[in-house]
Amino acid sequence: MSIWNKRRKEKRQNIPHIKMKNNQHRELNGKLEDTIYFIKEILGSNDDFVIRRFSIYGAHSAAICYFSNLVEQQTINYEVLKPLMKMPEYIDKDKLKNDRILKVLAEEVLYHGEIKEESNLGKLIDAVLAGETILVIDGVTNAFHLDTYYVEKRAIAPPETEQVIIGPREGFIERLGTNLGLLRYRLPTADFRVKTLKVGRLTKSKVAICYLDGIADQALVDEVESRLKKIDIDAVLDVGYLEQYIEDNHYTPFTQTLLTERPDSTVGNLIEGRVAILVDGSPFTMLVPAVFNQFYQATEDYSTRFIMGSFTRFIRMFALVFSLVFPALYVSFISFNPELLPTEFAVAVAGGRAGVPYSAVIEVLILEGSMEILREATVRLPKQIGNALSIVGVLIIGQAAVQAGLSSPITVVVIAITTIGSFATPVYNASFALRALRFPLAILAGIFGLYGVMVGLIVILNHMLSLKSFGVPYLSPTSPWNAQGMKDSVIRFPFWKMSFRPVMFHSTNKIRENTSKSSRTTQRQPLSSQPNKDKRDD
Template sequence: MWYSKNKNQKASIPQSSETNQAAESNQKAVIKLKTSLQQNIQTIQNTLGKSSDIVTREIRIGKQGNIKVGILYTDGLTDTASLQDFILETLMLDLNEIDLQEKTSPNQNFISVLKDVALTVGEIKEVTNLEVIITSLLSGETILLIDGYAQVLVISNKKWAERAVSEPTAQTVVRGSQEGFNENLRVNTALIRRRIKDPNLRIESKEIGMRTKTNIAIVYIQDIANEKIVEEVRLRLNRIDIDGVLGGGSLEGLIQDSAYSPFPTIFNSERPDVVASELLEGRIAIVVDGTPFVLVVPALFVQFFQSPEDYNQRTIIGSLVRFLRFIAFGISLLAPSVYIAITTFHQAMLPPSLLISLAAQREGVPFPAFIEVLIMEVTFEILREAGIRMPRSIGSAMSIVGAFVIGTAAVEAGLVSAMMVIVVSITAITSFVPASYEIAISVRIIRFLFIALAATFGIFGIVIGLIALVLHLCSLRSFGVPYMSPLAPFNISDQKDTFIVLPIWKMTTRPHLIGKKNRVKQQDSASAKPAPPKK
């Protein structure tokens, strides 16, 4: 079904009739400018509370100097170099030799002639709505007001301090592109456009947030993406009614399918090559201004185990690493709970020599295995969070030294056994193996539930937990697409890029439930297969 089932999302939609009437009245109450330059400048300044970063300049232009002009811009968000070279210099020097009023025809006003003849900057718009003018001014654009006219010219010359395109920090690879998104929306869309030079690549712009007016862009390939999914993305974004969205994480919480599921239903990436490959499969990207992470929908469970390095290596290496991630996911999820179940309820499953060794280690430990695991897991989670929050230069050293010192001291003090330290350490290491950080966080949450089930019911509790986990995963959807596809529902043609990675010349079709519109993405595998060497 192509509609949102998220109860949390409904809270962001105005429900009362009074709120709807107020919103409609606000939309109808469009404040327009007057013809007086002084009144217009005073209105804008009063609206902004005479903020110190709003620069106002009044000048006279024309051959006789008889035309009064006002210029407003936001200091720090506007390119002052282009303002000086292409706006002020043109108005104050070049126009002294031209009588623009002589060029004004009866069917054309002076402000249109000024835009068409004099100003040499890129984008210029004529605006009469005060709300649009304020938004443009606070976005870094220059406002040009002319005495005697109830309209202004909005000149696009934004420029602010921004981070350059650099190497991704959260999703690094050994072999592959080293470019990452930054916090500028247009830079991010340009990085995508540079990789997909297709006229069918569509970029739709929107503003989210009544106060922040955050710019976002919906990016998709028209002849590949499912129009129903694109329309669902538009619908969920249009429903948002909130003061501000300051990042992709906030937007994700407003449009995701299941707010209370530990598993993410929206994929994100800071790598342009990853987003470009997802677009070529038929997915939709949501670029949010101010964050280097681009949201991608719909998201599937197997998608969080895929890495761009899988396709830059040979097929055997990529398949081995991909399969290793799934094994690491299982170990990080079940290792502590299996240890508790076996040592507490099912000792007969262990070889006698190993059982004797474990019994000797636990002889002086005053706590049961369940309490041991909780102590070590909670301690490691605290160390991991402390390492993230501390300065980067000492965070990693502190977490490693802290874990080593605390683990060794706990064993020597007899609080935990040596085997418990080994189990928790392996669990912690394997939780970092999956390609996505979001799926690792999900495992950290669910792991404690399996620990409680194992301490209560043993292996039977783990089996019950696995059944409940599979049922929950199969019930999830991401923008109408089953979360566990192509495993459930099972599709044999899509298994070529699930647990293993087949050669690129065998991937002739897009995912069945995502790229329905245009499934074929390359020629048939027989003709695409590399030719054997000549003898």
């Protein structure tokens, strides 16, 4: 027998018999020392794990167990230990028998809002790991676990990835309870539902499924819950982990879920019939189903008048398409179809590229790659250094490349305008698809010219037509066509023109506005024509 196998055998023999059994189904036997021994074997090697022994009114030996870094010590001192060690005058000692003591403590003694009774040792261990405090009493086969969880959290601040000029400034934080509170604050209705489950064998991350009962399709809610329950992974540290498991198509650059850190945006999507998924420890909410037209829409569109909202939304849509095809069109015009350019402009471009030693497609690919490297470096650096780097990269490096003959001035302008256009996309993870697809489109343009650009765009469009997000076509409501859905597409219609929820989500309650009682339909007289009630007769 090898030394390694011998050590493993000795290690297995040294494990106490109590750990070799299935801990998930082990029950309390009423002996305090056995329970403490079991808990120590599982958790006792941690320096921040506390087992506090004491006596309940001098008659019952007891102990509380908790992790000191996961609880609020003041709550334990004043809401648990103090009432248990100092007997109130109204308590009759005859009531404190083993068969009734838990009921008396829960109803008359403990000053705590959330008390649960449990006899399973495995579940008690899970409660301690989740930041709760367990109370074990000698001679009692059940134990209490009290919610004393407390971890320092950052303050609610404006979201970093979704800036707006007009609209709320609150953003989600890492605490799931705080995020759910922000949603309930904006949805004070009994129809708001929250289902929780734990995902991750090691992290046991708490995942919340939020929806509006009577609006969200129940089949959609069941499908989301089913996909989440099928996930079997060691750790879930962010909502992005779940996205990679529950999306319909894994081999596409287009995201099929919408990530947001804005409570108002989440509530707006819930009202339309979507389902929100939140993870404890993540400041982002995942919204499903997601369609393509969401990725050029912003919360600010609904906070402003519909004319202004429609104009800015159209600008974003134009910038999105422009940033995708502009480099490829430039390459095709320079390499294959210079006759499509005005004569003066074509001469100027040819003069600017006179000293460049490689073709236009190679030049565009080099500058695009350099811009992506610069963008990634700017994101990873601290904010103060990142701002300085972006200015240096745009001004100095671009000018130096032109003077060194590595690039032409017009190519630098094209790449700069393309990059600025990609920044107009409100959803960060949606802009990745545009950034990734610019490279193959430019290569096709360098090989086949305009024909290659058109073939590439047709392939991209055909791929988008084949995508679905939880059964909803990705290009809805454009394909399949829905006139009601198009009222909140590229152009945003007034609210009183959008009386129905999007058909693609199959909402139970399809009516969003009661037009018969709408204030818009009420005819009002101008102020100048209203009688002056304050006028008095002479």
